[in-house]
Amino acid sequence: MDVERDTLHQLYYYLKLTRHLEERITSLYRQGKIVGGAWTSNGTEAISVGYSYALEKDDVTAPYFRDMGVFLVRGITPRRIVAQYLGRKTGVTGGKEGNVHIGDINFGCFGFPSHLADNYPVAAGAALAFKIRGEKRVAASSTGDGGTSRGDFHEALNFASVLKLPVVFFCNNNQYAYSTPLEKQMAIKDVAERSLAYAMPSEIVDGNDVVAVYKVSKEAYKKARAGEGPTFIECKTMRMHGHSEHDAAKYVPRELLEEWKKKDPILKMENYLLENNHASENELKDIDKRVHDVIEDAEEFAENSPYPDGKEAVEGLYATPIEKVKTL
Amino acid sequence: MKEITYVEAIHQALWEEMERDDSVFILGEDVGIYGGAFRVTEGMYEKFGELRVLDTPLSESGFTGAAIGASLVGMRPVVEMQFADFISCAFDQIVNVAAKNYYRWGGKTPIVIRAPYGGNIHGGAFHSQCPEGWFFHTPGLKLVAPAFPSDAKGLLKAAIRDDDPVIFFEHKFLYRRIKEEVPEDDYVIPIGEARIVQEGSDISVITYGAMVHTALEASKNLEESGISLEIVDLRTLMPLDKETVFDSVKKTNKVIVLYEATRSGGVGAEVAALISEEVFNYLDGPILRISAPDTPVPYSPPMEEYYLPQVEDVVEAAEKLAAY
Numbered sequence: 068m069d070v071e072r073d074t075l076h077q078l079y080y081y082l083k084l085t086r087h088l089e090e091r092i093t094s095l096y097r098q099g100k101i102v103g104g105a106w107t108s109n110g111t112e113a114i115s116v117g118y119s120y121a122l123e124k125d126d127v128t129a130p131y132f133r134d135m136g137v138f139l140v141r142g143i144t145p146r147r148i149v150a151q152y153l154g155r156k157t158g159v160t161g162g163k164e165g166n167v168h169i170g171d172i173n174f175g176c177f178g179f180p181s182h183l184a185d186n187y188p189v190a191a192g193a194a195l196a197f198k199i200r201g202e203k204r205v206a207a208s209s210t211g212d213g214g215t216s217r218g219d220f221h222e223a224l225n226f227a228s229v230l231k232l233p234v235v236f237f238c239n240n241n242q243y244a245y246s247t248p249l250e251k252q253m254a255i256k257d258v259a260e261r262s263l264a265y266a267m268p269s270e271i272v273d274g275n276d277v278v279a280v281y282k283v284s285k286e287a288y289k290k291a292r293a294g295e296g297p298t299f300i301e302c303k304t305m306r307m308h309g310h311s312e313h314d315a316a317k318y319v320p321r322e323l324l325e326e327w328k329k330k331d332p333i334l335k336m337e338n339y340l341l342e343n344n345h346a347s348e349n350e351l352k353d354i355d356k357r358v359h360d361v362i363e364d365a366e367e368f369a370e371n372s373p374y375p376d377g378k379e380a381v382e383g384l385y386a387t388p389i390e391k392v393k394t395l
Numbered sequence: 396m397k398e399i400t401y402v403e404a405i406h407q408a409l410w411e412e413m414e415r416d417d418s419v420f421i422l423g424e425d426v427g428i429y430g431g432a433f434r435v436t437e438g439m440y441e442k443f444g445e446l447r448v449l450d451t452p453l454s455e456s457g458f459t460g461a462a463i464g465a466s467l468v469g470m471r472p473v474v475e476m477q478f479a480d481f482i483s484c485a486f487d488q489i490v491n492v493a494a495k496n497y498y499r500w501g502g503k504t505p506i507v508i509r510a511p512y513g514g515n516i517h518g519g520a521f522h523s524q525c526p527e528g529w530f531f532h533t534p535g536l537k538l539v540a541p542a543f544p545s546d547a548k549g550l551l552k553a554a555i556r557d558d559d560p561v562i563f564f565e566h567k568f569l570y571r572r573i574k575e576e577v578p579e580d581d582y583v584i585p586i587g588e589a590r591i592v593q594e595g596s597d598i599s600v601i602t603y604g605a606m607v608h609t610a611l612e613a614s615k616n617l618e619e620s621g622i623s624l625e626i627v628d629l630r631t632l633m634p635l636d637k638e639t640v641f642d643s644v645k646k647t648n649k650v651i652v653l654y655e656a657t658r659s660g661g662v663g664a665e666v667a668a669l670i671s672e673e674v675f676n677y678l679d680g681p682i683l684r685i686s687a688p689d690t691p692v693p694y695s696p697p698m699e700e701y702y703l704p705q706v707e708d709v710v711e712a713a714e715k716l717a718a719y
């Protein structure tokens with residue numbers, strides 16, 4: 068599959084945007100401006116960017132908390148994302164939710180519930196609806212390696228496979244679940260083996276190679292759209308920060324981090340673009356400048372945004388308000 | 396006696412019970428090498444080994460079910476939920492297996508599930524909940540929710556030695572904020588006994604968890620207006636210590652029920668119902684409830700502040716009730 072030059076540039080843009088936006092969030096966190104915690108996808112950005120960029124506009128995603136790239140690629144603006152972290156009214160959820168607990172149906176992004184793998188069956192359900200209605204749409208969902216140990220993960224795989232649903236499941240296998248290394252998480256070597264029990268085809272891809280993730284996703288979506296059923300895609304990568312920004316991750320051997328640092332997804336993409344003449348130094352610089360400006364603007368916007376009114380806490384519980392229910 | 400924090404008290408209780416009884420073991424996510432997300436089990440992996448301080452895969456239903464099984468054959472497992480919110484993933488095992496084992500077929504299930512719960516830490520909807528109401532409605536479970544380090548230590552020991560499944564609700568907001576002198580020797584606080592943490596004459600505030608401290612602060616603020624609060628810390632939610640609650644009501648004749656959980660259908664509603672059923676004649680005014688509203692826990696600070704019961708809410712309610 069050939070990937071167009073413009074697509075490559077966009078992938079690079081979103082990789083950089085994801086990395087730098089989260090770095091800015093970390094810095095806001097260190098300044099004490101973020102209430103609550105901050106998590107980043109540092110080192111694993113190629114996964115969320117790659118798989119979401121391969122989707123069509125009408126497709127939907129049910130992401131997890133290391134999927135910042137998904138929100139950005141789908142079109143949720145950095146302004147609204149930073150405002151979300153700062154608990155402002157202009158944030159994606161108007162202050163009701165914080166940080167990566169982002170969702171906006173207008174962009175085909177289902178909200179992320181903290182409970183890992185909860186979104187897997189939900190994605191299967193969206194795919195079921197597409198199948199029932201005969202629509203050529205797909206659903207994509209992801210979780211961490213730890214999340215694949217949960218029952219909901221397994222129930223979703225089985226359900227989707229039995230019904231041949233147009234859903235693609237991703238695993239951000241970044242070697243650790245908080246402090247728990249892969250070998251304490253599962254007795255198998257590749258997470259992808261999990262899909263065997265459900266007769267679901269799987270792929271293993273270099274999660275630090277955004278082009279590879281993009282391509283393998285595109286193929287899987289194509290199959291799903293053609294009625295050939297779900298695919299499970301394991302993206303191998305490494306979580307380069309602590310579990311959250313307060314965690315120094317002393318339990319991760321430094322050598323492992325050093326080794327993975329050389330395989331940084333942004334570095335990899337830069338080299339790929341330059342070596343193959345897919346981009347010039349100047350074009351990359353222009354993209355970097357755009358990223359920088361967007362983030363500056365987002366931070367300024369968020370910091371100048373108002374907080375919601377306390378009373379808004381009790382608004383918006385029901386989609387059908389109680390007065391309406393009485394007359395239904 | 397040494398002054399220790401709420402979290403240190405829990406740590407001590409676990410440590411001492413692990414030393415006292417080989418059948419006690421701990422399991423959960425990141426409890427071993429990492430020492431737990433809140434550092435409750437720090438140092439225990441090194442001291443007691445990896446099988447007694449077991450790092451589990453990320454599977455609440457799996458490790459809770461496993462704890463139940465181990466307890467049926469003579470162990471006394473202590474399960475750590477990383478946050479109480481994630482207990483929902485183990486719901487079925489808790490409410491259908493653990494809670495009903497003894498009643499259905501005499502299977503003793505002495506497990507403890509430690510559930511770090513509660514808000515005021517800017518955790519949002521999935522790291523702030525007070526899920527005690529879900530389990531309050533399930534016969535067969537015992538629920539404890541201490542407000543002080545000494546109670547935390549004594550109640551956790553009692554929970555571990557108890558032959559029934561106990562959910563131990565430890566309030567995250569209190570972990571490092573509350574210090575107290577705690578006996579260094581072995582002691583237990585019996586499950587099922589409330590405590591009057593402050594005697595008073597005008598209004599009984601029936602409460603538990605972090606809200607006990609809100610009530611204590613409100614009481615100070617009310618000194619000027621001469622309204623005296625009697626503060627009853629339930630400590631155990633199930634089985635509920637009706638006697639202590641009723642005795643207090645008989646003395647003050649006025650009641651505020653104060654709790655951090657959402658308003659409808661939980662512990663607060665039950666306390667209010669019991670009082671009106673059994674000691675109605677002693678009441679000089681309506682039973683007032685102060686709680687969180689019936690919504691998920693919001694994230695943004697002004698909203699979370701609005702959501703959580705505040706000292707001023709207690710003061711206001713007390714002034715209103717005093718007029719009766």
Ligand SMILES: Cc1ncc(C[n+]2csc(CCOP(=O)(O)OP(=O)(O)O)c2C)c(N)n1
Nearest residue numbers: 133181182183211212213214243244245481
């Ligand atoms: C059901 C559930 N239990 C516990 C947690 C607390 N928790 C948050 S992230 C995390 C580790 C996640 O590891 P993994 O799934 O591998 O994702 P990663 O962080 O590595 O991206 C844990 C235990 C949770 N979010 N959901």
